[in-house]
Amino acid sequence: MNNDQASSGVFFLIGAAICLGSIRYKIGTLSEPDSGLMPFLVGAAISFFSAIGFFQASLKKRQGEGWNRIWGGYLWPRVLIVLACLFGYVLLIKPLGFFFTAALFIGFLLRAVGPHRWAVVILGAFLIALCSYLVFDVWLMAQLPKGPLGF
Amino acid sequence: MEILGYLILGFQTAFQPENLLFCFLGVLTGTLVGVLPGVGPVAAMSLLLPTTFHVPPVSAIIMLAGIYYGAMYGGSTTSILVNIPGEAASVVTCLDGYQMARKGRAGPALGISAFGSFIAGTLSILGLMLVAPPLAQMALKFGPPEYFSLMILGLVILTFLASGPMWKALIMACIGLFIGCVGMDSITATFRFTFGLLELSDGVGLVPVAMGLFGVSEVLFNVEKSMKRSVFETKIQNLFPSRKDWGESFWPILRGTGLGFFLGVLPGGGSLIASFVSYAIEKKVSRTPEKFGTGMIAGVAGPESANNAGSGGAFIPLMTLGIPGNAVTAILLGALIIYGVQPGPKMIIDHPKLFWGVIASMYLGNGMLLLLNLPLIGIWVKILKVPYPFLFPLILLFCLIGAYSLNNSVLEMGIMVLFGILGYLFKKFRYEGAPLILAMVLGPLMEHNFRASLGLFDGRLPGFFERPISAVIMGIAIILLLLPLIPGVKKRPAIGDAED
Numbered sequence: 001m002n003n004d005q006a007s008s009g010v011f012f013l014i015g016a017a018i019c020l021g022s023i024r025y026k027i028g029t030l031s032e033p034d035s036g037l038m039p040f041l042v043g044a045a046i047s048f049f050s051a052i053g054f055f056q057a058s059l060k061k062r063q064g065e066g067w068n069r070i071w072g073g074y075l076w077p078r079v080l081i082v083l084a085c086l087f088g089y090v091l092l093i094k095p096l097g098f099f100f101t102a103a104l105f106i107g108f109l110l111r112a113v114g115p116h117r118w119a120v121v122i123l124g125a126f127l128i129a130l131c132s133y134l135v136f137d138v139w140l141m142a143q144l145p146k147g148p149l150g151f
Numbered sequence: 152m153e154i155l156g157y158l159i160l161g162f163q164t165a166f167q168p169e170n171l172l173f174c175f176l177g178v179l180t181g182t183l184v185g186v187l188p189g190v191g192p193v194a195a196m197s198l199l200l201p202t203t204f205h206v207p208p209v210s211a212i213i214m215l216a217g218i219y220y221g222a223m224y225g226g227s228t229t230s231i232l233v234n235i236p237g238e239a240a241s242v243v244t245c246l247d248g249y250q251m252a253r254k255g256r257a258g259p260a261l262g263i264s265a266f267g268s269f270i271a272g273t274l275s276i277l278g279l280m281l282v283a284p285p286l287a288q289m290a291l292k293f294g295p296p297e298y299f300s301l302m303i304l305g306l307v308i309l310t311f312l313a314s315g316p317m318w319k320a321l322i323m324a325c326i327g328l329f330i331g332c333v334g335m336d337s338i339t340a341t342f343r344f345t346f347g348l349l350e351l352s353d354g355v356g357l358v359p360v361a362m363g364l365f366g367v368s369e370v371l372f373n374v375e376k377s378m379k380r381s382v383f384e385t386k387i388q389n390l391f392p393s394r395k396d397w398g399e400s401f402w403p404i405l406r407g408t409g410l411g412f413f414l415g416v417l418p419g420g421g422s423l424i425a426s427f428v429s430y431a432i433e434k435k436v437s438r439t440p441e442k443f444g445t446g447m448i449a450g451v452a453g454p455e456s457a458n459n460a461g462s463g464g465a466f467i468p469l470m471t472l473g474i475p476g477n478a479v480t481a482i483l484l485g486a487l488i489i490y491g492v493q494p495g496p497k498m499i500i501d502h503p504k505l506f507w508g509v510i511a512s513m514y515l516g517n518g519m520l521l522l523l524n525l526p527l528i529g530i531w532v533k534i535l536k537v538p539y540p541f542l543f544p545l546i547l548l549f550c551l552i553g554a555y556s557l558n559n560s561v562l563e564m565g566i567m568v569l570f571g572i573l574g575y576l577f578k579k580f581r582y583e584g585a586p587l588i589l590a591m592v593l594g595p596l597m598e599h600n601f602r603a604s605l606g607l608f609d610g611r612l613p614g615f616f617e618r619p620i621s622a623v624i625m626g627i628a629i630i631l632l633l634l635p636l637i638p639g640v641k642k643r644p645a646i647g648d649a650e651d
Contacts (some may be wrong), residue, residue: 007580031610035341038598053318070579074375109544142556
């Protein structure tokens with residue numbers, strides 16, 4: 001299997017799932033369309049185009065195009081670290097408030113991905129969180145979540 | 152005379168101190184995001200959109216438009232000095248711009264890029280001013296079938312011009328249409344695909360999706376590579392091009408302007424395509440095509456003029472028909488709707504201050520950009536030297552703040568992260584994000600016009616071919632869809648991710 005075969009296969013299933021999901025909302029008829037018609041047609045189109053893609057990818061497979069390692073030679077653990085930080089930020093912002101969460105987020109990224117010295121990490125995290133708080137919350141009144149200490 | 156009167160009204164609006172400030176902030180931010188690789192105008196506009204809710208719509212649109220054409224100016228700096236395009240429309244500037252810098256001619260390359268951008272930007276605004284009002288008058292005669300056909304054509308052109316196989320771009324467009332369906336159906340009040348989440352009843356927000364696809368995914372894509380980049384160490388001098396440089400650039404600038412404007416007007420076209428086509432034409436008409444890629448000034452002047460003229464032209468379908476031609480104007484459409492302004496043929500009549508104020512601000516903005524770009528090039532070079540490991544946490548933090556502050560919703564931050572992951576996977580498997588964003592914005596409009604058309608035709612699909620304008624537009628769309636199936640039709644050159 002090559003990359004395009006895999007991705008078009010996934011999209012085919014997504015299209016089919018959208019079609020099935022649309023039936024719940026009633027499709028109606030062309031003269032009296034209901035809420036499910038548009039998503040049903042879109043889902044069918046996704047499956048149709050992905051079937052064309054799968055066919056073309058299969059022809060290329062016959063010509064020798066195999067699986068292309070998409071993470072080969074890359075520093076993919078960094079991607080996982082960044083994603084963990086993003087999810088951590090989303091989970092912690094309500095209980096901890098913007099300032100602490102932003103400082104932790106920046107500090108962790110500077111240390112884990114940078115990687116920078118601890119002094120740079122602590123100072124950078126504090127200053128960036130403080131400046132962001134002043135600009136967005138105080139100046140632009142963005143109403144960022146408040147933590148237990150009120151900021 | 153009527154246009155002159157409206158233009159005076161526009162300048163009165165644009166010269167108000169508040170609007171001047173927002174114009175300046177827009178072009179400054181635009182230049183900055185254009186200079187910084189990895190932050191495009193779509194992500195920047197999405198990020199700053201929530202901060203404009205407290206200001207009048209005219210000021211907000213002036214600033215957002217400034218970011219767009221400012222990014223076109225700024226993008227050339229990184230192409231010339233670092234060989235990394237700051238944004239997609241400056242990819243082709245790398246070819247000759249960087250070679251000029253290596254030969255010690257970074258100054259004239261940056262200079263002609265700024266002057267060419269200024270000339271093209273100004274001429275395209277003139278075109279916008281002259282073409283938009285009559286086109287809007289004509290569009291008043293359009294009914295739902297014509298609008299639906301136009302939107303189909305816009306999506307088909309964008310997918311046709313996308314890099315890689317057309318089926319991939321079509322899948323992306325369909326995914327965008329599906330996302331546009333999420334939320335309450337405006338006709339039957341049925342909640343579709345909301346999974347019981349109240350936040351999704353108004354649909355999936357454009358800002359978190361755009362920031363995820365274009366901001367977060369770009370960061371994820373960059374952090375997995377080595378994050379070192381070197382700015383070309385050369386003394387930047389002679390920013391004002393010589394008489395010989397002007398002689399070699401005059402016609403490329405004019406050709407690039409005309410071409411960029413025309414391609415910008417087409418739904419689905421835009422700056423990116425314009426810059427590539429301009430480079431190809433300059434190479435074709437040159438007496439020394441073999442020297443292209445070795446530091447020809449025409450290879451910088453033409454594409455840079457074309458991408459700026461394209462950004463001016465792209466405002467025409469948005470402001471006259473209410474149909475965005477690319478991802479950036481899709482964000483602008485979203486912004487206008489949020490501010491309570493319905494873009495379309497009646498916008499020029501109903502909101503003359505907004506339309507003419509934005510046009511006048513573009514004249515001023517182009518002047519500001521010229522003044523900003525030439526003396527501040529040293530500062531942009533210093534900004535380029537900020538290491539990426541310092542830059543990317545800031546970009547992510549600003550994206551998170553932007554996604555949250557739109558509706559004070561943690562869920563929207565989650566949606567942004569989710570689309571960041573999806574965008575990263577799309578890049579890995581070579582699917583483009585631009586058709587998805589455009590289709591997502593057009594989705595509700597398309598559905599509304601499709602259902603209204605079916606009502607008009609009593610459910611008969613051939614009805615779309617019984618009205619002349621709709622039939623012609625649909626015909627073009629079908630030809631473009633079928634074109635790749637014809638053996639021997641050469642696939643257009645890969646143009647990279649069409650972020651603009």
